Amino acid sequence: MPTDARHPDTPETPKILIRVPVRAQRGDVFEIKALINHPMENGLRYDQDGQVIPRKIIHRFVCRYNGEIVVDCDWGTAVSANPYMSFFAVAADSGTFDFEWTDDDGTIYRHSAPILVA
Amino acid sequence: MAPVDRRKVLIGSAALVAAGFVRAEEPLDHLLGEIFADRRPKPGVIAMKLSPLAENGLAVPITLSVAEPPANVKRIVLLAPGNPFPRAAEYRFGPRAGKAEISTRIRLARSQTVTAVAELGDGSLWSTAADITITSGACAEIYDAH
Numbered sequence: 001m002p003t004d005a006r007h008p009d010t011p012e013t014p015k016i017l018i019r020v021p022v023r024a025q026r027g028d029v030f031e032i033k034a035l036i037n038h039p040m041e042n043g044l045r046y047d048q049d050g051q052v053i054p055r056k057i058i059h060r061f062v063c064r065y066n067g068e069i070v071v072d073c074d075w076g077t078a079v080s081a082n083p084y085m086s087f088f089a090v091a092a093d094s095g096t097f098d099f100e101w102t103d104d105d106g107t108i109y110r111h112s113a114p115i116l117v118a
Numbered sequence: 119m120a121p122v123d124r125r126k127v128l129i130g131s132a133a134l135v136a137a138g139f140v141r142a143e144e145p146l147d148h149l150l151g152e153i154f155a156d157r158r159p160k161p162g163v164i165a166m167k168l169s170p171l172a173e174n175g176l177a178v179p180i181t182l183s184v185a186e187p188p189a190n191v192k193r194i195v196l197l198a199p200g201n202p203f204p205r206a207a208e209y210r211f212g213p214r215a216g217k218a219e220i221s222t223r224i225r226l227a228r229s230q231t232v233t234a235v236a237e238l239g240d241g242s243l244w245s246t247a248a249d250i251t252i253t254s255g256a257c258a259e260i261y262d263a264h
Contacts, residue, residue: 029216042225044202069212071220078198078206080177080223088188088216 007041007056013109014038018099020113024091032063032070035084036101036109042077058083058109060102065115066095091117146199146233153195153205154235159245164194164236168248175226175252181219184236184244188215192237200230228252 019033036058043055057077063070070089089097094117101109150158167181184191188211196206209220218236226232233247 040225042203064212065214068214069210070214072210072212073220074208076206077203078196078201078224078226080225082177084221084223086221088219089214090216092214 007039007053014101016099016109016111018097018111018113020097020115022114023116023118026091026093026117028091029088030091031086031088032097033084033086034061034063034099034111035082037082038101038103040075040077040079040081040083044077056104058101058103060100061085062100062102063087063089064098064100065089066093067098070097091115093117146197146231149197149199149204150235154237154243157241157243159235159243161245163238163244164234164246166232166234166246166248168232168250170249171251171253172226173252174254175228177223178226178250179221179223180232181221182209182234183217183219184238186218186236186238188218189213190239191218192239192241194218194220195235195237196224197233197235198224198226198230199233201225201227206232226250226252 014037017035021030024030038058040058041053041056043052045053047053055077057075057079059075061073061075061083071087073085075083094115097113097115099111103109163186164182164184169178172178182194182196184194191211194209196208198204198206206224207222211218229251231247231249233245235243235245237243
């Protein structure tokens with residue numbers, strides 16, 4: 001992601017923390033936690049020169065499990081900085097969880113985590 | 119930024135409120151109309167966990183859960199009518215969801231009644247609401263601090 005002069009707080013590659021169980025039994029329901037480093041700039045703040053800092057938030061978050069959706073969220077400016085989500089998935093097959101955060105500037109931050117299903 | 123005179127800011131914002139420039143809480147009914155047209159939710163089915171008191175509104179934990187299989191939940195809409203942008207978030211569940219439940223952290227500009235609406239597969243709407251008091255909550259302060 002190109003560094004944006006108006007958003008000096010936005011890291012070039014945000015830190016992402018994911019918690020997915022390493023293994024599970026088929027049919028198990030388990031919690032997934034996902035956190036990403038992002039200022040979620042709401043477009044209401046002013047910088048030191050009195051200029052409005054343009055809005056720049058992650059407005060969509062999607063989690064897929066082997067390509068099928070677990071959750072699909074639209075986020076507004078009311079979602080806190082460094083957005084955190086916890087939700088539940090049901091174990092089907094071994095494979096991958098893919099996480100996708102879409103920024104206002106079009107950047108998509110991705111992360112994935114494997115799971116072994118017995 | 120030039121040093122801000124706290125008193126001037128206070129007087130200024132009081133004047134703005136008095137002059138009607140600052141809109142009070144956006145009426146919930148208007149918001150619901152924007153999203154659901156003339157349909158309105160009934161209380162029940164969805165539950166919200168929200169602390170009644172928060173020191174600041176920067177990152178308030180909230181949990182929303184619907185007592186239905188996730189496949190039967192079309193979406194959950196979270197509304198913060200006291201915020202400058204009241205439509206806080208919308209959550210949809212896919213075939214791999216294990217429960218119709220999410221937890222997150224939200225920003226609240228001030229004390230208000232937070233509302234969540236669940237739309238089920240049959241199109242029925244259900245809601246829940248909770249009051250929260252933000253103890254140190256000048257809007258400007260919250261939106262200026264990270």
